[in-house]
Every structure is written in structure tokens, then in C-alpha cells.
Amino acid sequence: MLKNESLNTLRSNFKNLSVDALVIFSPVNIEWLTGFTGSNGCVFISKAENILATDSRYALQANEQSNQWNIRIGERHGTDNICQIIIDSKLSKIGVLEDEVSLKNYHSIIDNIPKSQRIIILKDINNPILKLRKYKNKDEIKKIEESAKLASEVIDFAISNISNGITEKELANNIEAYAKKLGAEKMSFDTIVASGARAALPHAKPSMHTIEKNTMVLIDMGVYLDGYASDITRTYWNGKKNTKFDRLYTLVKLAQSMASERAEPKMLGKEVHAIAETVFNEANINDLFIHGLGHGVGKEVHEQPYLDKKSEDILETGTIITIEPGIYIQGWGGIRIEDMFEVTDTGLRQLTTASK
Amino acid sequence: MLKNESLNTLRSNFKNLSVDALVIFSPVNIEWLTGFTGSNGCVFISKAENILATDSRYALQANEQSNQWNIRIGERHGTDNICQIIIDSKLSKIGVLEDEVSLKNYHSIIDNIPKSQRIIILKDINNPILKLRKYKNKDEIKKIEESAKLASEVIDFAISNISNGITEKELANNIEAYAKKLGAEKMSFDTIVASGARAALPHAKPSMHTIEKNTMVLIDMGVYLDGYASDITRTYWNGKKNTKFDRLYTLVKLAQSMASERAEPKMLGKEVHAIAETVFNEANINDLFIHGLGHGVGKEVHEQPYLDKKSEDILETGTIITIEPGIYIQGWGGIRIEDMFEVTDTGLRQLTTASK
Numbered sequence: 066m067l068k069n070e071s072l073n074t075l076r077s078n079f080k081n082l083s084v085d086a087l088v089i090f091s092p093v094n095i096e097w098l099t100g101f102t103g104s105n106g107c108v109f110i111s112k113a114e115n116i117l118a119t120d121s122r123y124a125l126q127a128n129e130q131s132n133q134w135n136i137r138i139g140e141r142h143g144t145d146n147i148c149q150i151i152i153d154s155k156l157s158k159i160g161v162l163e164d165e166v167s168l169k170n171y172h173s174i175i176d177n178i179p180k181s182q183r184i185i186i187l188k189d190i191n192n193p194i195l196k197l198r199k200y201k202n203k204d205e206i207k208k209i210e211e212s213a214k215l216a217s218e219v220i221d222f223a224i225s226n227i228s229n230g231i232t233e234k235e236l237a238n239n240i241e242a243y244a245k246k247l248g249a250e251k252m253s254f255d256t257i258v259a260s261g262a263r264a265a266l267p268h269a270k271p272s273m274h275t276i277e278k279n280t281m282v283l284i285d286m287g288v289y290l291d292g293y294a295s296d297i298t299r300t301y302w303n304g305k306k307n308t309k310f311d312r313l314y315t316l317v318k319l320a321q322s323m324a325s326e327r328a329e330p331k332m333l334g335k336e337v338h339a340i341a342e343t344v345f346n347e348a349n350i351n352d353l354f355i356h357g358l359g360h361g362v363g364k365e366v367h368e369q370p371y372l373d374k375k376s377e378d379i380l381e382t383g384t385i386i387t388i389e390p391g392i393y394i395q396g397w398g399g400i401r402i403e404d405m406f407e408v409t410d411t412g413l414r415q416l417t418t419a420s421k
Numbered sequence: 422m423l424k425n426e427s428l429n430t431l432r433s434n435f436k437n438l439s440v441d442a443l444v445i446f447s448p449v450n451i452e453w454l455t456g457f458t459g460s461n462g463c464v465f466i467s468k469a470e471n472i473l474a475t476d477s478r479y480a481l482q483a484n485e486q487s488n489q490w491n492i493r494i495g496e497r498h499g500t501d502n503i504c505q506i507i508i509d510s511k512l513s514k515i516g517v518l519e520d521e522v523s524l525k526n527y528h529s530i531i532d533n534i535p536k537s538q539r540i541i542i543l544k545d546i547n548n549p550i551l552k553l554r555k556y557k558n559k560d561e562i563k564k565i566e567e568s569a570k571l572a573s574e575v576i577d578f579a580i581s582n583i584s585n586g587i588t589e590k591e592l593a594n595n596i597e598a599y600a601k602k603l604g605a606e607k608m609s610f611d612t613i614v615a616s617g618a619r620a621a622l623p624h625a626k627p628s629m630h631t632i633e634k635n636t637m638v639l640i641d642m643g644v645y646l647d648g649y650a651s652d653i654t655r656t657y658w659n660g661k662k663n664t665k666f667d668r669l670y671t672l673v674k675l676a677q678s679m680a681s682e683r684a685e686p687k688m689l690g691k692e693v694h695a696i697a698e699t700v701f702n703e704a705n706i707n708d709l710f711i712h713g714l715g716h717g718v719g720k721e722v723h724e725q726p727y728l729d730k731k732s733e734d735i736l737e738t739g740t741i742i743t744i745e746p747g748i749y750i751q752g753w754g755g756i757r758i759e760d761m762f763e764v765t766d767t768g769l770r771q772l773t774t775a776s777k
Contacts, residue, residue: 102626103624104624120712123623123624125749126624129622161524163528164524165523166523167521167523168517168520168523168527169519171524172519238598241598242601251611266479266481266482267479268459268460268482269482270458355478371498395481
């Protein structure tokens with residue numbers, strides 16, 4: 066089981082990290098470790114104990130979702146509950162993760178525990194949870210693949226659903242309703258539907274604009290299924306053949322296929338990004354490629370490893386990534402094509418299945 | 422206009438707070454100040470400048486949404502962009518808000534600006550943005566009222582939609598699709614539909630359970646409309662009259678009406694909470710009331726002021742709150758009734774309009 070494996074691995078890291086216990090604040094890390102999905106929680110892991118702290122609204126739910134954890138109910142606000150747990154443990158070196166603790170919680174904890182107990186701030190590079198989450202086990206890969214397949218089915222439906230007179234917002238609503246009908250827990254982010262010149266905004270909000278004939282429609286969406294995210298983008302020309310669109314679409318598609326065919330384990334994120342750039346550079350349009358090539362996907366829709374101009378993240382077997390080159394022209398529109406891949410020993414295996 | 426008013430008020434606070442500038446990290450605070458809705462942003466406000474920092478994915482969008490702001494495009498990750506803005510400003514006392522800065526960002530900033538520039542950590546109690554956001558102006562109250570009305574229409578629809586054989590998940594999906602059809606931007610939180618004994622979980626996730634005849638259905642939902650949240654709960658008995666449900670429902674309704682009729686400006690959150698407790702205490706069921714009585718609503722669905730056992734938050738004219746007493750019995754179910762109110766000089770004015 067994921068959680069026990071992870072807990073043992075985490076504990077085996079305590080010595081290297083020079084801590085006796087770890088306190089976890091991030092909801093997504095807590096869900097990944099314990100299964101608990103409440104909005105207020107905090108986890109304490111020592112050699113001897115697994116504690117999930119939450120408030121009375123979630124008492125029953127925590128017992129249901131995290132029955133192997135010792136549940137401690139406290140106040141909804143503040144750090145009293147976790148401070149008491151730290152004090153009761155009598156341990157002297159308590160690790161926290163620098164990217165998930167606010168200055169407020171940090172100060173509130175150090176002000177309320179004895180001086181003999183020290184808070185050790187673990188840098189991102191040593192974050193043992195993100196390191197573990199980056200590699201997916203077989204069960205997780207299966208769940209992510211199912212999530213990617215569901216998103217693919219939905220985006221195929223969406224493209225067949227573009228009819229004269231539909232607004233971007235209506236199409237986004239149809240996408241989300243269909244995703245839920247197929248079993249999606251929720252969307253993994255606010256669905257992007259951008260048509261015509263609005264497609265030049267990589268992260269456009271669906272508007273009340275009607276999708277016109279003879280223009281492009283960019284759809285970027287994803288779902289959560291069984292707790293795991295997916296992410297896919299398609300750009301579709303709604304109307305008569307258009308030479309400019311076809312030429313640019315072919316280049317974006319080529320950038321994507323080149324990057325996904327040549328990527329392999331141990332490459333750096335920036336090296337994979339550079340493969341896509343060579344395609345755009347040869348066509349003299351690399352200035353239109355204004356974002357990173359991709360990102361990891363798992364419990365979160367954006368997580369390690371990142372693929373961009375500067376990324377030193379290493380592609381490793383067992384990680385899941387997107388490859389999503391895009392070009393954007395103000396006043397005209399944009400084209401992005403995004404698919405999800407598993408990094409395997411022999412290269413990338415595509416998980417999304419929607420037509421292009 | 423909200424933003425200019427707020428900016429002037431903010432700047433007039435700089436002297437009291439002993440800062441020359443403020444750096445804002447929280448996306449909701451940034452949206453409230455600038456209108457920008459991108460997922461990556463940071464705001465710098467000095468006497469002389471209004472700067473919105475983001476990355477290239479959001480360049481066009483930031484110019485569209487925040488055209489009175491000076492937009493600075495930098496890297497997607499890290500603090501290089503904001504550090505350069507701080508350095509360029511040459512100001513010596515830079516304020517940050519303790520609840521919205523992670524240890525990671527804090528350390529990354531102090532490591533990368535000159536020693537002559539100091540970061541001043543502002544405690545929650547001095548958080549000038551939360552103070553401003555707590556009071557809603559007329560325009561905001563109007564938007565929140567529209568959001569509350571839309572949520573009311575949706576929950577009335579939901580209750581008329583409970584039919585034999587529908588699952589909790591299907592009903593939740595219908596609620597969300599209907600809300601979006603009526604124009605909701607998105608839900609303000611994951612819709613709760615809990616039937617029978619599952620209603621004992623105050624924050625239950627909709628399950629694949631069919632809603633049975635002769636059982637209760639608790640629905641808690643809200644929407645975003647024009648950037649403002651709403652929040653409403655109804656509990657409905659689906660079937661033949663049930664004496665236990667009727668008796669407890671009457672008590673919850675009484676606790677709600679007592680609290681909303683007696684609440685007035687300048688009361689503390691804990692005093693309003695205590696009014697509801699007197700009703701439950703008299704019926705000897707106060708141990709079943711396991712959460713706070715309510716919370717503020719605005720750009721966020723949970724914000725100041727809070728109403729609970731310990732809250733020292735003051736009810737002030739121009740704030741918006743929920744009143745939502747509830748009782749929960751493990752193995753049987755739960756009843757919660759929640760409405761939204763504006764705090765006015767003469768007492769509470771109800772904003773939600775759904776039938777009970």
C-alpha cells in the first residue's frame with residue numbers, strides 16, 4: 066500500500082535530515098499520505114507515531130478516511146493542536162518543509178513550544194515528500210492513466226460539440242458537465258476555452274463570446290479521477306481550411322512529437338524544452354513560444370519535474386509529465402497541443418488518447 | 422472605484438505600519454486589489470508605484486485585467502522578479518504579511534536583496550488588506566447579494582430535483598450544471614450532498630449512494646458570481662413526516678432565527694455563537710453542535726469575521742456573515758441550516774432567499 070511504503074521511506078530519511086519527526090501542513094501532501102481530504106489538517110510523523118490533527122467538523126471523516134492514523138481533534142484556527150502534539154512527543158528536532166509553512170504558523174509554533182524542542186526548516190531540495198511524490202508507483206500510474214483517458218474522451222466530445230452560436234462559457238460548462246457525468250470527481254483546474262484572438266492568452270477564462278465560424282478554438286482541461294489529476298490541450302480550426310493556421314499547427318505538432326520522441330530518462334527539463342525550441346527556431350518563431358514545455362502531473366496538476374528553459378529537474382523513470390508546446394500571436398490567436406506521458410526506461414509512453 | 426480607494430487607504434497606513442512599501446503574495450488579495458486572476462502573481466505597492474509581477478503566460482491577461490498597474494514579466498518560479506522590483510525601488514522597509522508568505526519565499530527574498538533593505542513582517546492583527554476586505558462597499562454588497570440569490574435559486578432547484586433513485590453525486594452534478602447555466606463562474610467550494618447517516622459528516626463528499634426515501638438530505642453549496650462567493654445550506658426530509666427530524670429541525674431553525682434576530686453591530690463573534698448555544702443547551706443537545714456558528718463571506722467563502730466559541734472578531738456594519746447552526750448524530754445523520762446576512766446599523770439583513 067502506498068501509504069505504508071511512503072511512511073517507511075519517510076522515516077528512513079529522518080537520520081539524513083537530522084530530524085526526529087516531521088510536521089506536514091500542505092493539504093495535498095496530507096491527502097497523499099493519509100487519504101484525508103478535509104480542508105483543515107496537519108500531520109505529525111515520528112518513529113513511534115502517525116498523527117492526523119484536524120477540527121471537529123472533520124472528526125468522523127478523518128476516522129473514515131485515515132483509519133490507520135491517530136486522529137487528534139482541536140480548534141479550527143491556529144496552531145494549538147499541533148503545538149500540543151509536538152510538546153507531548155518530547156522530541157527535540159521537529160522538521161517542517163519551507164515551502165508549506167507560513168511565517169505566521171512558524172512563529173506561532175516556536176513561540177508555543179519549549180526551547181528544548183527545535184524546529185528544523187527543511188529546504189525544498191531536501192523535501193522528502195515532494196521527492197517521493199515525483200515517482201509514481203504502479204497503482205498511481207494506473208490511476209493517472211485512467212484520469213488521462215477520461216480527459217481525452219471529454220475533449221474529443223468538446224470538439225465535436227463546437228456548433229455555430231455556442232459561447233466559450235457554454236462550451237466550458239458542457240465540458241465540465243460531461244466530465245462529471247463520466248465520473249470525474251472535479252476538474253483539475255478552471256477549464257480554458259478561448260476562441261479567435263483570445264487564444265493568444267495561454268490561460269484565458271471562457272468568455273460570453275460566441276465561437277465564430279472560421280476561427281480557432283483552444284481547449285485546455287483536465288479532471289481528477291480517484292484523486293489523480295490529468296491535463297490535456299487541443300486547438301481546433303472551426304471552419305474552412307486556413308493556410309496560416311495549418312502551417313503553424315504543423316510546427317507545434319512537430320515540436321511536440323520531436324520532444325516526446327527524443328526525451329529519455331536522465332535528461333534535464335531544460336534539455337527536453339530545448340528540443341521543441343529547435344523546431345521553432347528553424348521556423349524563426351521561437352519568440353512566440355512564451356512558456357515552459359511541460360510539467361509533472363500527479364496529486365497536483367502542476368508538480369515536479371518541470372520542463373522549461375532553465376529547469377535542472379531530471380526526467381526519471383516513473384515520473385509523469387506533459388509536453389505542451391504553444392505559440393501565441395497577439396491579435397490573431399494561439400495554438401497549443403498538450404499530452405501526458407509516462408517516463409519509462411525506453412522513453413515516453415503517451416497516456417492521453419484524444420485525436421489531433 | 423474599489424481599487425483606487427483601497428490603494429489610497431493602504432498607502433495612508435504605511436506610516437503606522439512602519440513600512441515604505443508592501444509586497445502581497447496571496448492570489449485572492451491580488452485579485453481584490455488589481456482584478457488579475459492568474460495563478461502566478463505578486464504585487465508591490467509603494468507611495469510611488471503599483472506593480473503587478475507575473476510570468477509570460479499571463480502577460481496579455483495582466484494588461485487586460487489590470488491596466489492601471491505597471492506589469493513586470495519574469496520567471497514562473499522563484500522570487501527573482503519580486504526581488505528585482507524591491508532592489509529597483511531602493512526603499513528600505515518592505516512589508517510582507519505573515520500569513521501569506523512561506524518560509525521559502527521569505528528566505529529567498531532576504532538572501533537576494535541588499536542588507537540595507539529590510540523585510541518587515543506584519544502580524545495578522547495588523548494585516549491591512551484583511552482589514553479592508555472585511556468591510557464591503559456598496560458595489561461589493563450588491564455583488565454578494567446577487568451571488569447569494571443565485572445560490573438560493575440553485576438550492577431550491579436542487580431540492581425539487583430529489584427524486585427516487587438519484588445518487589448524491591448525480592444531484593451534486595445537477596446542482597453544479599444548473600448553477601453554471603444560470604451564470605455562476607464556478608462553485609465557491611465542492612458541493613456537499615449527504616443523505617441519511619452520511620449527513621452526520623459536516624463536510625461530506627457526495628458519494629455514489631442513492632438518496633433513499635424517508636431519510637434526510639443535507640445540501641451545502643455556493644457559487645462565485647462577478648468574483649464574489651456565496652454559501653447556503655438546506656436540510657430536507659425526503660419522505661413521510663418524521664417526528665425526530667421535525668423536532669431537531671425546529672430547534673436548529675430556532676437557533677438560527679434567534680441568533681440572526683439578536684445579532685447586532687459591535688457584538689463579538691463568540692457572543693453571537695452563544696445565542697445559538699442557549700437554544701441547544703435548553704434542549705440538552707449542545708454537544709451535538711460541533712462547529713462554529715458562521716463566518717464572513719466575500720472574495721473568499723470563509724473570511725473574517727468568524728463566529729465561534731472563542732472568536733473575538735467584532736461584527737461591524739458593512740460585513741457579510743453566515744449563520745449556520747447544525748447538529749450531528751453519528752449513525753443517524755445531521756441537520757444544518759445556513760443563510761447569509763449583511764450586518765447593518767439596525768441588525769442583520771438576510772441575503773439568501775431559498776425556502777426552508
